[in-house]
Amino acid sequence: MANLPPTLDFAKTEEDICAKWAAEETFKKQDALSIDRGDEEFTFYDGPPFATGLPHYGHILAGTIKDVVTRYACQTGHHVSRRAGWDCHGLPVEYEIDQKLNITHRDQVLAMGVDKYNDTCRGIVMRYTKEWERTVTRLGRWIDFENDYKTMDPTFMESVWWVFKELFKKNLVYQGYKVMPFSTACGTPLSNFEA
Numbered sequence: 001m002a003n004l005p006p007t008l009d010f011a012k013t014e015e016d017i018c019a020k021w022a023a024e025e026t027f028k029k030q031d032a033l034s035i036d037r038g039d040e041e042f043t044f045y046d047g048p049p050f051a052t053g054l055p056h057y058g059h060i061l062a063g064t065i066k067d068v069v070t071r072y073a074c075q076t077g078h079h080v081s082r083r084a085g086w087d088c089h090g091l092p093v094e095y096e097i098d099q100k101l102n103i104t105h106r107d108q109v110l111a112m113g114v115d116k117y118n119d120t121c122r123g124i125v126m127r128y129t130k131e132w133e134r135t136v137t138r139l140g141r142w143i144d145f146e147n148d149y150k151t152m153d154p155t156f157m158e159s160v161w162w163v164f165k166e167l168f169k170k171n172l173v174y175q176g177y178k179v180m181p182f183s184t185a186c187g188t189p190l191s192n193f194e195a
Contacts, residue, residue: 018137027142034079042078044070048085048151051126052092055135067141084133084145088125088152091186097121106187122152 021027046066049059070080097120103109109117133145149156167173180189 014138017140022137027144030074030142031079031082031144034074037077039077039079042070042073042080044073044080044082046085048087048149049132050090050092051086051088051129051132051150052096052124054128055132060135060139063136063141064139067139071142082143084136084143084148086126086129086148086150088122088150091183091188091190093121093125095186096124125152126150 044066049055055063070082073080097103097117101108101112101120103112129145129148136143151157164173181192182189
């Protein structure tokens with residue numbers, strides 16, 4: 001403890017460490033070394049956040065727990081692909097555009113043109129990604145933001161349909177009933193996160 005300065009500026013230390021990791025490309029080097037060694041792949045599926053909102057305590061807590069899992073895997077000789085991802089679908093985006101354009105009925109979307117409506121939605125889904133990157137980086141979580149994926153990308157959607165097809169072929173898909181919250185204004189069921 002004698003080597004510690006009398007006062008320690010934790011915020012400045014945090015900034016210095018983040019700057020050092022960025023300058024030395026520490027995350028990229030750790031990832032490359034893992035690949036060069038031929039480390040066994042550790043797959044970790046992480047549901048992506050909506051990029052239409054800012055990170056909050058729930059995201060930070062869950063992200064920290066996920067980071068512990070992937071760091072432990074790396075430290076025990078595994079390679080972990082850690083790509084950032086963005087959930088670009090769902091009611092939050094559509095609801096925001098509906099409010100912005102004063103859309104109250106499906107016919108208004110059809111009159112506008114589904115392609116134009118979708119383009120308008122796409123225009124807002126990535127607006128907070130830099131804030132997310134800054135927050136996640138300050139937390140010390142190593143994620144590849146340069147090679148991120150988006151659920152609105154055709155390749156991502158096709159991969160989901162492929163998985164569904166494979167599950168269907170194995171008779172793992174069934175029809176059932178579930179009580180769901182329902183939006184009378186939007187005329188659609190809501191996910192548990194939208195209710």
